[in-house]
Every structure is written in structure tokens, then in C-alpha cells.
Amino acid sequence: MSDNYTLYNQTVMDHFLNPRNLGDLKDADGVGEVGAAACGDIMKISLKIEDGKIKDARFKTFGCGSAIASSSMATELIKGRSIEEAMSFSNQEVVSALGGLPPVKIHCSVLAEEALKAALEDYLKKHPEMAARVQPKAEAPPA
Amino acid sequence: MSDNYTLYNQTVMDHFLNPRNLGDLKDADGVGEVGAAACGDIMKISLKIEDGKIKDARFKTFGCGSAIASSSMATELIKGRSIEEAMSFSNQEVVSALGGLPPVKIHCSVLAEEALKAALEDYLKKHPEMAARVQPKAEAPPA
Amino acid sequence: MRQVYLDHQSATPLLPEALDAMRPFLTEAFGNPSSLHQLGLRAREAMHHARVQIAALLNAESPEDIFFTSDGQESANLAVKGVAYANQRKGHHIVCSETEHPAVLNSIEFLEKQGFTCTKVKVDRQGFVNPDEVRAVITDQTILVAVHHVNHDIGAIEPVKAIGRIAAERGVPFYVDAEASAGWLPIDVQAFGANLLSFSPHKLYGPKGVGVLYRNKKARLVSILHGGVQEGGRRAGIENVPAIVGAGVAAELALRDMPQRIAHTARLQRKLWEQLQARVPYLQLNGPEPGPHRISTNLNISTEFIEGEGQLLRCDVHGIAVASGSSCVSKSLKISHVLAAIGLNHALAQGNLIMSLGKDNTDEDIDYVVETFAEKVVAPLRAMSPMWDEFERGLIDSAIHPRGQGKSFAAHAATISGKH
């Protein structure tokens, strides 16, 4: 990149201009699409899940530079993780991996977390056996 | 003068830097000294009066550039005039002869008029016969 | 790589002639205009000359009616608050249009906290104020009517003469924010019936650091920055002499070159819009059509299915400087209040891009921008957009050219937001 000045740091700009895992997964096991009330951005994440592990992830995003970079980074980070691990994924991981986001743009990373969780939910809805394993509290009646 | 920029016009600057009729008249026939309430300037004008005519005038001024220029110009203008003429002398004459003064400095020309009138009063006080001639109304009882 | 600057409504480069005139005041002629010695008097004289030059641009009655501030927003603050405070014994009601710049709207909002009231006149879908509506809302309590000459976002030229006549009939001071028009449209404060009018020289190839407020004697005005007796007591603070001198020169050249500047930008504006439409589908123009009711410098578009900041950043990567009224770009995370006022739907406001032309843009610039925008900006961003994909799959419809199939963007957004 020939630019001298950037709104975001080089990592964010790189993920914005050369997004990783762009697209949709045909035969996705879980798809989540969420919208941000704050600014109107929309993010869609699709997951391929095998043996309780995230084998592959793709995203599409309607949103600003940091929204695109956040979803790109989130899909990078999530690949290879178990469902349990993915369930506790936090936007802070995205922010750190990107080397920081401007304060007004933190909500973009939150949106990526939400899209990911929506995709996981979608998967778990279709796979109650897996849901029972990863969300025992939600299944077991309270004592 | 080598200056390029002046607060006052060239005539005012000339009268300020090279005042005419500076000093006191020994054996003055009338002396007036007045102070300006507005800014604290003080002006003194002395007159030599012969045959009802102002033969000579001198001034001394404690005050700003336009106060000095106003008294210099006032003494120039008044020389050769009759007492009657001098009695109706107005500060406007000074302002015009100086080619104008900044609005906030008009009061300097008023002070010159007052100093001149004070000098005339002083003369008339010492010369009641002249006072009777030039101020008949003040002397003659009302009908 | 070609560099194309299409953000002239944010800032313009300084004219070399203006910089030349400023140079002595940046170096040897550094006096404070309040000083009574040579350096101060020289500065004072230079400021007077600039007032004369600016009075000519505005057809002001007298150079004494030209006041210098630090920029257009301070001028707007001074006009609105200075007139309001000066007339608060007469009344507390202000009339403005809803598409005024935040400098006007937020000044009024501040006054509202202090007991003033305001009626904001609505605009139509192209951004025009209806003078009759202004007439209808003026009351005996009205102490100011404020309507800008040209809207900064969408380029709509407001009927200021008609509004000026109405304000004059009612004896209410009329303030015109001419920030987006000064130097780019003829301004005649007398014909406008404007008692106050403001602009920033940095929008017409003058320097930053100076704003102009014209104010004639018919409108009382008090200071809002208190302290020394500068600018006839209307504005405390040392005058930015070099910038004021540069502003004068910029105003003089703007007046001299205005016909050519207008003709040139108007031609490029049409060309840009025509070629963009031809190359990029699902593009919408916001505000009036290029022509007599739109300023020649401004093109405000919405690219459907993608967001504005991304377009802006990708333009920048390819050497093209533009702006956007998208909420992602604004520091408040809100879409431009102007786009909201003309009823633009949220998705199209999100996809907003503002290209503003200047005297030095060329035909080659336009060709480059159109090609780059289509290939390097819109194409990759649409490829990333779930909306574009869903539109192609017939799940959602276009707001710009509806095909009559699929949900609206808004309905779709509501559904997925409803998930959470």
C-alpha cells in the first residue's frame, strides 16, 4: 500500500482491503446475520462445523472499514476452535488481534462477535444434541 | 517624514510633530486652561488681544497627538479674528482644517474650543467694556 | 498514481496569489493591529483593504460591515447568538430551516436552553425551503430568520431573495449562511435582503484561520467572545492578519474568475454524474438535478447495498479524496441530518458519498474517478456485501430501481436486528 496516512492501523487497513474468508459457505452448518442498531451495519457469518470444531468460516459485511476488518479477523480467529471455545469468543480478541480500533469503532467488533454467536446459535438450533452438550445449564432444569 | 503608516492623517501628524504657536505669551491678555473629563488631557491657550482682534495665540497641551494637533491648529485659525468671531469659534473648524480626526478623538478638538473660550472669558473678565460690547444680551437687562 | 481531489467543500488549496500577499504578514509585518506603531498600523491598513475586497464580493454597502472571525462556524455562532442576545428584549423566537449547518442548529439549541424558542421550517425532498412556510411561522416574537444560501450536503440553492423579502416585510433580521456558495455563486447582500451573511475564505481558495461575517446596521449584534475591543467591539481576540489578507485576495479573485469557475465545475459536474450513472448501477443522486437549482461544485450520491466509509477509504487508496455523510463517517454515528430531512432511507444514507469539484479538476480526473469508482470501489465492496448478494438472489429489493420482488432493505434490517 502506498498510503502514508491511515485512519486505522496497518493491520486493520490490510484486513479491510484484503479481507480473509470473504464469501458464503455453501452447505454452511450455521449462518448468522446481524445488524447494528448504532450505525446500520450488517454482518453475516457462515460456519462449517465438524466434530464439534469450526472447520471453516466466511463472512459478508455491509459496513465501514473497521466492520469489514473486524469480521475478517473474527473469521480468522475462530477457525479451528471448538464450539465451547467459540461460545466464549469476545470482541476484545478481535480488537487485540487488529492492534486496536478507534473508540467509536469498538462496536464493529461487537457486531462481529454477535454475528459469530448468531451463526453458532443457528447451528445449535439445528443440532440439539450438540446444544445439550455445550449448554448443559440451559437444558438441565434448575435444582 | 519617513513614516509610511500613520494613526492620524498627514496634517494632524504634522501639527503634532511640528506644533505651531507652541508656548506661553508673556503679557497675555487672556489665558485659559481646561481639562477634559473624558481622558484627562489638559490644554492651555494664551491670547494677545489688541483693538478687539486676536493678535497672537500660544498653546501648551498635556495630551495625545490629536490634542496637541488640535490646539496647534486652533491657535493658527484664531489669529487675526475679532473677539466676536472668536466667540463663535467651533471645534468643527479645527476638525475640518485638520482634514478629519478619528471619531474617538473629536473630543480633543472640543477641548481646544473650550481652552480658547476660557482664554476669551478670562480676557473679557478683565475687560468689562469689551464684554459689554460683545455680550450685549448678558449685560442688557431683559425687556 | 493520479491524485484527484474531490473534497472542495471541506477545504480548498490556497491560491498562490493569496499566499504571496500573506507572506510579508507572516514575516516582517507581524504587528498586532491594535498597536499604534508602524507595524500595527500597517496591519490595520491591510485589514481594511481586505474588508474592501470582501465587501465587493458580497456587494456590501460598506467595508465597515465586514467583520472577521476565526472561521465560518464562529461567524454562524456570532450571527445567531449575537443577534439573539442583542434583541432578547424584543422577543425570543428564531426561525431557521431544518437543514442548516450544525453551527446554526447547535447555536440555536444552546439558546433554547436559555429560554429562546425556535421553529425549524421543513424542506422538500430536494432540500428546498418554501418561502411561504417561512412567512407562516414568523411571529411578533421572531427576532431572527436564518436560512442558508446553499446546503452544504446536497447543493440545493435556497430561495433566499424571496425569504429576505418576507423577513424585511416583517422587520426581522435575516441571516444567510453562504459557506457553500461564496465564491461559487453570485452573492448580493442587498438583493438578498440579508442583514447578516457569513462564509469561510478557506472554501474559496483562501486560507484557514479566518471567517467572515457581513452585518449591516439594520441588525443589532452583540459580541459573543468577550475581551478586547477588536472588530468594532464585536469580537475580542487578536486578528489573524495574514489570513485576513489572504482572504481578501481570495475574495477578489473569486469575484474576477467566478463565471469561469462556475462554467467549468458545472460542466464537470454533469459529466461526472452522467458517467457514474452509466457505469455503476443502483446509484442515486441526492438533492436537485445539476442545473440552476444546484450548486455546480456538489455531487451527493448514494451507492446502494454498500456503505460510505468503505467507499471513501477505497477511493483514498486510489488517490481520490471524497467525503461521506454516512453515519460511520460522522463522529456522532448519525447519518447527516440533511439526508434525514429530505427523507432518504437509512440504507441509502449509509451508502452516501459526497464529491465536490473545484476549479482545477480536469476531464481526465473525471474519467479516472468514474473508472476507479466502478471497478476498484463499488465492485469489491458489493462483492463483500450481504445485501448485494441477497438483492441478486431476489431476497431484498432495490430502493432506487425496485424490481418488485423481495423485502425492502429496511424490513430486512429490522428482521435481522430483531434476532437480537
Add this chain to the structure above:
Amino acid sequence: MRQVYLDHQSATPLLPEALDAMRPFLTEAFGNPSSLHQLGLRAREAMHHARVQIAALLNAESPEDIFFTSDGQESANLAVKGVAYANQRKGHHIVCSETEHPAVLNSIEFLEKQGFTCTKVKVDRQGFVNPDEVRAVITDQTILVAVHHVNHDIGAIEPVKAIGRIAAERGVPFYVDAEASAGWLPIDVQAFGANLLSFSPHKLYGPKGVGVLYRNKKARLVSILHGGVQEGGRRAGIENVPAIVGAGVAAELALRDMPQRIAHTARLQRKLWEQLQARVPYLQLNGPEPGPHRISTNLNISTEFIEGEGQLLRCDVHGIAVASGSSCVSKSLKISHVLAAIGLNHALAQGNLIMSLGKDNTDEDIDYVVETFAEKVVAPLRAMSPMWDEFERGLIDSAIHPRGQGKSFAAHAATISGKH
């Protein structure tokens, strides 16, 4: 003819290093810092660098605490009104010294019309505030203490550290106007206990068109110029980028060269005052003696029996640039409120002259000034003055060196004014 500039408290020449740094921002780097493209981002980065440079000069905790305005007076308006409005729920009482700059006093006067109250702490005959008096007047309602670092007229260095401690004890924000000291005395906002501090770069060889306000997080502050979200929402208006860049460089060099600048001006200040006294009888120094309690740049004198504007104009004719606090020089026709506050009698205030030194003044300058002042300024003006004459004739007495004969000037003035 020799040109001697002795009006550094009104304006200083711009450092060549500062102009060099500004040049790109006056030409190719003209972007609006709010723009998100290369030109905007470059401007934004340059402003950040300037904040770092200025934070260093003030020993500020963070560059984020540095705000840019248009000049020192706007900074003072923002500090006073911005804190007052932000804290009006807590209280309405402001404490300041009676010798503050009009930017502070008139801002407070404006607030008083809106229901705020103010206690003005008196100064002694040298211009010093007594910290105990500040302590005594702070109440539970007090929301701001404002005391300047150095008085602009008479050079008195105020005990800001002691006042800062008192304000901190009472939990009241403390604002220091450092216009007359920044660059000329070490400033340490942390040691001062200052929550706000302002100055103008143009007083320390920076450009006009920019002011600085330091504000730390302990003091709430709201905007007084409303509109766009510039300067963290504290000040609407496009930033004067070239001036801000120049201000940063000027601050950096002021910090680097401060010891030499202080030593040089302090030496010339002493020399000037000693030689003037030796050559011109009936001369008085106003404010503290040159030394640790007076800023090294300022010499404020009263020449008895003659008025200030005349002295100033005659100096100017001979190439010497000075200032005066005489009522004839002020646009309000009042003597400097500072001279009134230290109890200077009206005649001596009328004869006031302010000579302010800078880093480039030389020994030869001083010799020339003393000789010219004695021969070409005082001598002819005293020859024109009726007071000098009456003094020599024993009718009135000197206030500076009374001989015990004649009326006082005031008594005399009263008599002759009584005539009318």
C-alpha cells in the same frame, strides 16, 4: 534609521523554523482535519504532533489535554464560560483577581448577566494577589478560581502554586491565564495545580490565528462555539492547521531556548530601566522591580507631566515600537484597569508607556532607545506640556519625587476642570 521593536507583549515575529514547518500546510497539505482521506489524515497527524510539543512546554499529563482555539482571548472565554456552564448545577460563584485580562473579566461580566456572581480579589500596589484572600472568598458555591500567571501590563508574577493548592483543597477548578508568561517562564500545570491554562503562541514567536487551552480531566468543560465535532467536541470550527503546526514548533523552541531567552531579556530589562532612570527625571516604574517577581520581558513606566500616546507616536517616528496603557490609547478612553487597581494616580497612568523586550533586542537597541526617548520624546513633549511648566514654576508638585511645593496634579486638574 534604527528600528527597535519593544512591543513583544502585543505580538512577536514568527520563527523561521515555525514558518518552515507551516509551509507545506499552507500549500500542498491543505486538507480539512475532519476529512478521512490522505490530506485530512495528514493534517490530523500534524495537529497531534503539535499537541505533543505543547504538552511538553506545559508539562501536561497528556497531549489530549491540549485544545486549540483561535487565540488567547477565545481560550480565556472558553475556560471561564465553558467551566461555568458545565458546573452551573453545582454553583454560580467565580473568584478572580481584579487585574485579569479583559478576556477573563468581560467573560465573567457576561456570565453575571446570566445569574453568575463573582468576587474579584484585590491586588497590592505592586500587583500581587494574596493567596489568603483567595482562600477567604471561596465558598461552597465557587465553581472556578481564575488567576493569571503574569500580569500583561505590569509584569507581576502571581503566586499561582499557592493559589492552586488552595483551589485543590477546596475542590474548585483552577484556571491560569499564562498569556504573558508562556515561553518566558517555566510553566508546569501539575506543579501549579492548574486544571486549565491558556496562552497564545503568537506571544512566543508562533503564528497568529491559534490559541491554546490546556484542560485536564478534573475540570468539566462544555463548548461555547457550537457546531461541528472538532477538538473532542469542545470547539466547533475548522482547525487552523498551518498555525497549529507553527505553534507546536514555537513551543518546542521556546522550551529549548527558554533559559537563554530569560537571561538575555532580564539583562536588557535591567539595563533599560537603569539607563532610563539615569537619563530621564521624574520617571516611575509600575509593578515589581526587575527580578524574581517580575517577568523579564516587561517594563512599564510612567513619565510624569506628559501623556502616553504622544510618547508612543514620537517613539514610532524614530523607529521605536512601544505600547501604552494611557486612556488616550485605549479604545475605551479609560486608563488600564490594572494601573487603576495598583492605585496609580490618573496623571501617572496617563503618562504610561509599556516597553516589552524580546530575544532579538540588542544592547545597541537599548542605547538607542534611551537616548532617543530622553532627547526626542520626553524633552519636546515636556516643552509642550503646561504641567511641566507649572511644575518648574512651583505651581504643582511631582507625584514621583515630591518637592513639597505646589498643588498635586489631581488638585490642579480638579480646579481647572471645575471651571467648566
